[in-house]
Amino acid sequence: MEAFQETLALIGFAIVGFLFWYFSRRTCPSCKNTNFTELERQHLKTYQKHLSGSDYQQIDEYKVNFKCDECNHTWTDRVKEAVRLD
Numbered sequence: 001m002e003a004f005q006e007t008l009a010l011i012g013f014a015i016v017g018f019l020f021w022y023f024s025r026r027t028c029p030s031c032k033n034t035n036f037t038e039l040e041r042q043h044l045k046t047y048q049k050h051l052s053g054s055d056y057q058q059i060d061e062y063k064v065n066f067k068c069d070e071c072n073h074t075w076t077d078r079v080k081e082a083v084r085l086d
């Protein structure tokens with residue numbers, strides 16, 4: 001019975017992981033294609049996000065212009081990238 005519950009939990013995690021990936025991936029707003037090219041990026045700001053204790057993560061925020069490889073639609077999106085401070 002325990003093994004059955006563990007299997008269910010694993011399947012649950014897999015589904016949640018898949019949904020998170022599915023809804024967080026970047027797609028063309030026009031045709032929902034995932035193949036696109038980054039044309040240019042403009043740095044907006046850099047800020048520090050508090051993680052825990054004395055741990056901080058540096059985040060760079062960009063305004064990025066994308067162009068869809070399928071329908072040539074262009075759009076602008078904000079992209080946040082974590083910078084590892086080692």
Ligand SMILES: [Zn+2]
Pocket residue numbers: 028029030031032033068069070071072073
């Ligand atoms: Zn498109």
